[in-house]
Amino acid sequence: MRDLGSWDYVIVGAGTAGCVLANRLSEDPDVKVLLLEAGKKDNYIWIHIPVGYLHCIGNPRVDWGFKTAPTSGLNGRSLLYPRGKVLGGCSSINGMIYMRGQAWDYDHWRQLGLAGWAWDDVLPYFRKSEDHYAWDDESHAQGGNLRVEEQRMTWELLDAFRVACEQNGIPKTKDFNGGDNFGSAYFQVTQKSGVRWNGAKAFLRPAGDRPNLNVLTEAHVDRLEFENGTVTGLKLEVGGEAATVKIDGELILSAGAIGSPQILELSGIGNPEILKKAGIEPRHENRSIGENLQDHLQLRPVFKVRNALTMNELAGSWAGKAKIGLEYIFKRSGPMAMAPSQLGVFAKTDPSFETANVQYHVQPLSLPKFGEPLHSFPAMTASVCNLRPESRGHVHIASPEKTAQPEIQPNYLSAEADKRVAADAIRLTRRIMAAPAMQPYQPEEYLPGPDFTSEDDLVSAAGNIGTTIFHPVSTCRMGVDEASVVDERLRLRGFGNIRVVDASVMPTITSGNTNAPTVMIAEKGSDMIREDRRASA
Structure with a gap:
């Protein structure tokens, strides 16, 4: 030995x-x-x-x-x-x-x-x-x-999402790290x-x-x-x-x-x-x-869009992949320099919360689940997680x-309060996507789907589209x-x-x-x- x-x-x-x-x-x-x-x-x-x-x-x-x-x-x-x-x-x-x-x-x-x-x-x-x-x-x-550092990219769809957040009472901010992260910004x-x-x-x-x-x-x-x-x-x-x-x-x-x-x-x-x-x-x-x-469960609502470039198309062709690769080789920028999520938003699902209780990780792309290919249609994902879950595993x-x-048992959505926040988070996401700033892109809800409307339906939908955010x-x-x-x-x-x-x-x-x-x-x-x-x- x-x-x-x-x-x-x-x-x-x-x-x-x-x-x-x-x-x-x-x-x-x-x-x-x-x-x-x-x-x-x-x-x-x-x-x-x-x-x-x-x-x-x-x-x-x-x-x-x-x-x-x-x-x-x-x-x-x-x-x-x-x-x-x-x-x-x-x-x-x-x-x-x-x-x-x-x-x-x-x-x-x-x-x-x-x-x-x-x-x-x-x-x-x-x-x-x-x-x-x-x-x-x-x-x-x-x-x-x-x-x-700042991320070395911006995206038209994400800029529009920030404006849509403003139209829903969520301001733009410069700094998430000063003690109060309410607002929207590109992640550092x-x-x-x-x-x-x-x-x-x-x-x-x-x-x-x-x-x-x-x-x-x-x-x-x-x-x-x-x-x-x-x-x-x-x-x-x-x-x-x-x-x-x-x-x-x-x-x-x-x-x-x-x-x-x-x-x-x-x-x-x-x-x-x-x-x-x-x-x-x-x-x-x-x-x-x-x-x-404890962990942050992220819900991944996906919306099909039009009239805007997303990673789904850009990375879906050899020409697009070559362009992405060359930009990174020569500039260290573009999609290969992207963090998995680019735009952050901290918001309240209910005005009674003292501080922001949900966080968005917004991406100009979509996929069925992590590790699988991107969807073949242009789309964006507005992932949202409950910042202070009461569920314990x-x-x-x-x-x-x-x-x-x-054995890892996170017991997601076992607390009633977490179920309420999940349902309200999906509703808030729909309101943001329905704001005037997003209408040029004709957003169409793909996941969980517009048929989920009741409280029970939305909690069930959250169980379908929820995944760990690795925290x-x-x-x-x-x-x-x-x-x-x-x-x-x-x-x-x-x-x-x-x-x-x-x-x-x-x-x-x-x-x-x-x-x-x-x-x-x-x-x-x-x-x-x-x-x-x-x-x-």
Whole structure:
């Protein structure tokens, strides 16, 4: 068995959070940092070309290839559930949208008792990591590791949709990231000159020459070894070879909302009944591990259009594909530089909401479902998701094998409030498409179809056209109550030297895309880890 030695910090998972942690913790030359990643290096070309997400999601080279359990709210359907298995993790395969969420989200965390997690507390950490292409002010910063730029394209249909939103009381905005994201704008993205800027480029490569940092890929953790509330080491495989790691300081789980609870449960930490059922001997009880799964369910209304160019026609011919390819080669712009969604809109499905409660990802294209060819007719998609779902699911192991997929049950649309928002979101989309600005394009509803009109019909339609937007969080919930998985300093309850630092610790999901909040959590988490080390010295 290969002995990987002893380390001050062992970080499990080189996704977004793990890359940030590896950089920040290894700034201290007096500590040794080991970063473990189950996937391979991020040297696959389609990671770096923005449109390459089409070749990454579902590709076992860079994606775990998870699927959800059949979900009653989706009329019994099961969904693909992509998670990055590569350096950079999900930041290597995601939609690249830079979105912090709303100040309300973090102030709510503080109201739950989580000191240090209000908007004013976390804003400095967002600014610390940011390298904004244009803004350096009280909300934004330049010179950080994470490049944020405008998309290198516009689209006539999307411009018209923004005007249609104005005609429905939703204003245009310049910045989604100042604390209140109500309005419409083209998304800003984590790209640099038309190339994806993932967590590995942003944080890992600048630290790559440090002698106190070691990064191991194809390193798949089997279980933790611990005694009396202290983790002492790991059992794992590296390139298929059994190995051990000793931990002199802290273990930091950054394997994400699926991987972090999975590793804990494989180690005997969790709900005893679930562990026994999976063939694992319980060693430490925490019934909240793997519970509280939250995700943004996006509904994908599709409208046929006329008198406008869409990606359906442009990418449907060899001439169009050649034009797209040449524009990217010579200008790093155009459709190959596009994020999966280009236009964002934050709106209220009911005026009683204090802040925007739904988010649109609007695209000048349509397809039956992800991974299938575009429709043969010109069309656009106005995807819309409930920003603050009340439905809660779970992630739990079903086998003692580390390579076995856990059960992922998101329980979409199980809460009555979520059903109401889904029905109202479809109605709002219809009102926007019926606005004067859209009439030159003669929009015709294709999905879910105009025959769905009653509340029950619309909820059923939402189950038919709903899919994940890839934002699972909260399965290792942070809280001040004893039932939470980690405390406000991200320490695993019942252990002296284990932390969880990734999207799984969010007590409630943020109001928007979750990659930027994950960077913030890792920035703040690394500061807390270093502070606690100094305090104990």
